Amino acid sequence: MQTLYRADFEAMERRYRATFFNTLSGYKSISLVGTASAQPNLAIFNSVFHVGANPAALGLVFRPDTVERHTLNNILDQGRYTINHITPAFFRQAHQTSAKYPAQVSEFEACGLTPVFREGNPAPYVGESPVQIGLSFAERIDIRLNGTIIIVGTITDVSLDTTFVEYDGFVRLEDLGTITSLGLDAYFTTSGLGRLPYARVDNPVI
Amino acid sequence: MQTLYRADFEAMERRYRATFFNTLSGYKSISLVGTASAQPNLAIFNSVFHVGANPAALGLVFRPDTVERHTLNNILDQGRYTINHITPAFFRQAHQTSAKYPAQVSEFEACGLTPVFREGNPAPYVGESPVQIGLSFAERIDIRLNGTIIIVGTITDVSLDTTFVEYDGFVRLEDLGTITSLGLDAYFTTSGLGRLPYARVDNPVI
Numbered sequence: 446m447q448t449l450y451r452a453d454f455e456a457m458e459r460r461y462r463a464t465f466f467n468t469l470s471g472y473k474s475i476s477l478v479g480t481a482s483a484q485p486n487l488a489i490f491n492s493v494f495h496v497g498a499n500p501a502a503l504g505l506v507f508r509p510d511t512v513e514r515h516t517l518n519n520i521l522d523q524g525r526y527t528i529n530h531i532t533p534a535f536f537r538q539a540h541q542t543s544a545k546y547p548a549q550v551s552e553f554e555a556c557g558l559t560p561v562f563r564e565g566n567p568a569p570y571v572g573e574s575p576v577q578i579g580l581s582f583a584e585r586i587d588i589r590l591n592g593t594i595i596i597v598g599t600i601t602d603v604s605l606d607t608t609f610v611e612y613d614g615f616v617r618l619e620d621l622g623t624i625t626s627l628g629l630d631a632y633f634t635t636s637g638l639g640r641l642p643y644a645r646v647d648n649p650v651i
Numbered sequence: 652m653q654t655l656y657r658a659d660f661e662a663m664e665r666r667y668r669a670t671f672f673n674t675l676s677g678y679k680s681i682s683l684v685g686t687a688s689a690q691p692n693l694a695i696f697n698s699v700f701h702v703g704a705n706p707a708a709l710g711l712v713f714r715p716d717t718v719e720r721h722t723l724n725n726i727l728d729q730g731r732y733t734i735n736h737i738t739p740a741f742f743r744q745a746h747q748t749s750a751k752y753p754a755q756v757s758e759f760e761a762c763g764l765t766p767v768f769r770e771g772n773p774a775p776y777v778g779e780s781p782v783q784i785g786l787s788f789a790e791r792i793d794i795r796l797n798g799t800i801i802i803v804g805t806i807t808d809v810s811l812d813t814t815f816v817e818y819d820g821f822v823r824l825e826d827l828g829t830i831t832s833l834g835l836d837a838y839f840t841t842s843g844l845g846r847l848p849y850a851r852v853d854n855p856v857i
Binding site for chain 2: 446447448449450451454457458459460461462463464465466467468469470471472473474475476492493494495496497498499500501502503504506508530533536537538540541542543544545546555556557563575576577578583584586588589590591593595597599600601602603604605606607610613614615616618619623624625627628630631632633634635636637638639640641642643644645646649650651
């Protein structure tokens with residue numbers, strides 16, 4: 446085991462450093478975010494995070510150096526968007542949405558994915574996705590350190606096969622096929638080590 | 652596939668709803684956060700996220716309903732903390748740190764993990780961890796919607812076996828043994844689907 450310090454980080458080539466720190470933060474959710482503009486817009490994001498259950502809310506991080514400004518602008522314009530899980534069956538198509546398509550091209554058509562619409566939401570869901578979530582914009586947060594923007598949205602609707610929901614609310618994403626990601630280009634299936642009981646001081650799970 | 656709406660969310664039992672939405676956000680990084688107080692403090696977090704590479708920075712989410720206020724207070728007091736990856740070899744011990752130990756008990760001792768110290772950082776690293784990251788507090792962000800707090804820290808040092816770092820900076824966490832998590836109690840190993848090339852409009856990866 447070696448220890449790297451700030452001088453070592455600064456000596457790294459720019460793209461090497463970006464990839465190194467992007468993987469170092471660990472496994473991430475990976476989703477397709479659908480928004481409405483002239484064309485149905487779709488972009489892949491590895492930055493969805495849980496904010497709360499009541500109201501049900503998710504956060505979405507936009508880093509300053511990304512090309513995902515179409516998505517950000519559409520969310521701010523329309524106030525509505527969707528988050529859709531990705532499976533091994535279409536992870537290549539999902540990755541391809543990160544190409545810099547011009548605004549008049551829909552990533553759905555260019556990448557071979559199916560837009561689905563539900564009443565009340567102008568933003569497209571991804572028909573191939575086993576978990577399709579509708580959201581409404583709630584709050585924008587600016588991180589001063591580096592210009593990162595966080596969008597928090599409340600969940601308006603969730604579509605999935607509810608036979609994969611356990612008695613206690615746990616959604617068996619492993620069985621639904623939802624994948625995970627690392628860095629900007631690595632995708633993984635998962636294999637369960639198990640669920641552990643609520644940890645108590647007097648009855649340790651070790 | 653069924654669609655659930657807000658009325659359905661509101662009808663859910665409180666803990667069922669918490670688990671449902673916690674898993675719905677997808678796979679998460681899972682780490683042990685070490686802080687210094689009278690005793691070396693250690694707590695498990697599934698909310699580390701990538702903020703940037705230059706300066707190298709990570710975010711950490713504290714939801715209002717968690718018991719992790721010891722960690723938050725220690726970070727705000729000391730300005731220093733550590734983030735340590737978890738492997739299948741000690742994921743039960745890592746989970747057990749979430750039990751409500753009194754302040755005078757070190758979770759390291761109670762859960763059978765080894766505190767390691769590096770010069771200049773009063774916060775303990777986890778000796779069993781294959782990736783040990785030192786951080787310095789940079790910014791606190793309050794999300795108005797539900798009282799969630801985000802702590803952003805800059806990375807001061809990273810310890811790992813650098814033979815697992817690829818030529819382009821990609822860290823092979825799958826081979827280092829880093830696990831991923833879902834909800835509050837489910838842990839998973841990963842299996843690579845592959846890394847995909849940078850997506851281009853004219854040379855799709857589909």
